Amino acid sequence: MEMIGFIGLGVMGRPMAQHLIASGQKVYLNRVKPVSQFLVDQGGVSADSARAVAANADIVILMLPDTPDVEHVLFGSNGVAEGLSPGKLVIDMSSISPVATKQFAERLRAEGVGYLDAPVSGGEVGARNAALTIMAGGSEEDFARALPLLEKMGKAITHVGANGDGQTAKVANQIIVGLTIGAVAEALTFAREAGADLAKIREALMGGFASSRILEVHGQRMIDETFDPGFRIRLHRKDLSLAADAAKAMDLALPATALIQQLMSAAVGIGLGDKDHSALIEAIAHLSRAPD
Template identity: 70%
Template sequence: MNIGFIGLGVMGRPMAEHLIAAGHTLALHRVKDPSRHLVEQGGKSLGSARAVAEASDVIILMLPDTPDVETVLFGPDGVAEGLSRGKLVIDMSSISPVATKDFAGRIEALGCDYLDAPVSGGDVGAKNAALTIMVGGKRAVFDKALPLLQLMGKNITLVGDNGDGQTAKVANQIIVGLNIAAVAEALLFASKAGADPAKVREALMGGFAASRVLEVHGERMVKRTFDPGFRIRLHRKDLSLAVDAAKALNIALPNAAATQQLMNAAIARGDGDRDHSALIQTLEALAGDPG
């Protein structure tokens, strides 16, 4: 297929690689030095999102935030200007569920289809084509897109209508964020109590506290490897979506709000572009540790 891919960051690059490796022709926009190898592998670098849409049957977005998606879709020389009837837009970014429903309606008004398909699994999942993909949209459109999604992920679920995939992703980010904060608190406690955090983590991996966050991010905390990964700044954005939605729904999400505030402090310390496992450094600072 002729596929457009816009958003070649830490996650987008390996996702695009899997599509090229499967034999698809990729039109790319915003190719920078870290993604130059995609052109060497056969991708075509084009000068605008509109050009990508004109050259493609399916256009995939993997962008940081809601305003980025809106600009790429509907801004000057955006995707919408290059669409013709029957094309499919798949937004794999993590953005506002409310905005997603609006974007889907505007794309469908052009005679095209739209899926929101945010992912979980981080850079490791993207590299291993093992992402969890949460999809919102029509069943027939999902069935059409499934072979492409299966090249990038393993656990792929049609959650419901447009926007429901994004709602599932916000729920995912609540769980992951709170789990990261819990692991960070536990390892900080172990260290301050005089135990070896690495050994404590090893022991906990054999019990009920075991989790992927303890396994992957706990190791990063122990080894002090905080290169992203998934940036604290982006995870804070996702928790902000949760907290804002909670206000609109008149529900309390006290732990999500507290973790969002902890991420605010991490960003204030200059850690916004570090992996979200670096949240432990903010807790260490609150405990009086230097750095």
């Protein structure tokens, strides 16, 4: 059995690492904090640096917030790259720039290290239930090697192409999710201001062509006003920034994506950045209120 390293013990990373530990894998962990101490109690092994994780593991999994975080953990002082050796594999499950992903993969492949970008969709619920959607980019060989581990964390797992293609798929996913959350938020705001029963409106819509997983899950969160993340608005805005940057490089117009990105910026500006992205309904309400 291959030794595993897992770096990035945030809201989603903790349950993902927990599934690996529960399956009997020996998992080395970096930056264990009180909130993630339970992973060590359950059998995980705390390591004092990213380098130490990579030195002990055959496969290193990353689950980090943004492109600079991945670059620092991989190539910074005492980072993963310093502990790697030929034949090892890095699986980056973060959501980051497709362009940077290709560059990171090239640097590690030059040292004989495999690289798979395998970003996820499904949020905290999907992570806790080992039901994440995983979009993988890399060689057939690296994907086949990673698949038994990915299957412990997700259900819908697709090898979409070469390095960077997994991240491209995730950006596309985030465009659709962001626009749909915005649509649900506007529809429920409209219904609320019209005086309708939001629960009944949602029930009716769930039976028609407007039905979606986002209306089901996030629509209920909007009705209940339960906005604990989940997936934070500021992180979703970051993903849409990746889309905007790529669109600019391709001279591509993504007008609706730009609109939702600005709505998320407004949400961050009024203090909602660390709320779940379903809290976009609160940003719309704020924009709709008459000034005092």
